[in-house]
Amino acid sequence: MLRTYNLTMEEHFILYTEMSHPDVSPYVRNYVNDFNEYISNVNHILEAENRGEMIVRVIVNEWNRPIGLITLYDITEYGGFLSTWLGKDYHGSGYNKVAKELFFNDIFDTTEIQTVFMKIRVDNYRSQKAALKLAYVAEADYRYQAVQTFVNQTVFKYNLYTVTKQAYLADQKVRQVDYVTSDSEIQLSI
Numbered sequence: 001m002l003r004t005y006n007l008t009m010e011e012h013f014i015l016y017t018e019m020s021h022p023d024v025s026p027y028v029r030n031y032v033n034d035f036n037e038y039i040s041n042v043n044h045i046l047e048a049e050n051r052g053e054m055i056v057r058v059i060v061n062e063w064n065r066p067i068g069l070i071t072l073y074d075i076t077e078y079g080g081f082l083s084t085w086l087g088k089d090y091h092g093s094g095y096n097k098v099a100k101e102l103f104f105n106d107i108f109d110t111t112e113i114q115t116v117f118m119k120i121r122v123d124n125y126r127s128q129k130a131a132l133k134l135a136y137v138a139e140a141d142y143r144y145q146a147v148q149t150f151v152n153q154t155v156f157k158y159n160l161y162t163v164t165k166q167a168y169l170a171d172q173k174v175r176q177v178d179y180v181t182s183d184s185e186i187q188l189s190i
Contacts, residue, residue, distance in 0.1 A: 001060060001095075002070070002099060003060055003064075004034070004050060005058055006046075007058065007066065009039075010065050012038065014066050017070075018068065018086075019069075019087075021088040023091075024087060028085050029083040037064075048073075053073070054071055054072060054075060055071065057069070057106075061090070061096060067095065067139075068086035068087055068090065068095065069085055069092045070082070070099050072107060072113070079115040079116065079118060080116040080117070081117045082163070083166060084096060097134065100134065104136075104163065112145060114140070114165050115162055116162065116164075117140070117147060117160060118131055119161075120159050120161065122159055123157065128159060131161050134162075134168045135171045135173040136164075137161050137162070138162050138167065139162075144160060148159060148160045
């Protein structure tokens with residue numbers, strides 16, 4: 001479901017086509033206007049990833065076709081900002097939730113990241129609703145007031161959400177326990 005950003009030219013074109021849909025492009029971080037600009041940006045992204053400034057993964061469907069991107073950017077030693085987008089045809093299909101969980105499993109297991117910030121435009125109700133469906137996502141509180149102020153220094157205004165390593169791992173543990181409990185109940189009733 002997730003792959004590195006090392007794609008073929010054809011796969012990059014598919015990804016560019018997905019991000020160019022008018023319902024998707026306004027929410028793509030660093031949107032570019034044409035494929036040539038997209039290709040020149042690929043090298044910058046890969047270099048930034050090599051420097052540890054970002055982590056980029058391509059979201060793929062069951063047929064390994066690129067359908068979106070998930071990125072942790074502006075990484076400091078203990079945190080960064082999450083950016084996710086999916087092609088229009090994949091909205092509401094569950095890919096976003098699965099991609100986030102795979103991504104969080106990876107970064108919380110292999111890096112020192114403790115907090116992931118999600119800034120969502122105040123008018124992007126679909127993304128806000130999707131974020132708040134996840135038990136490990138919380139609206140940023142007073143501890144992150146400086147970050148909230150920082151992200152709202154642009155024309156666009158954002159709501160800020162957090163995913164902490166502690167909250168994410170606790171949610172994973174609870175869901176594993178619930179699964180085992182449910183399975184045990186089934187075995188006992190037979």
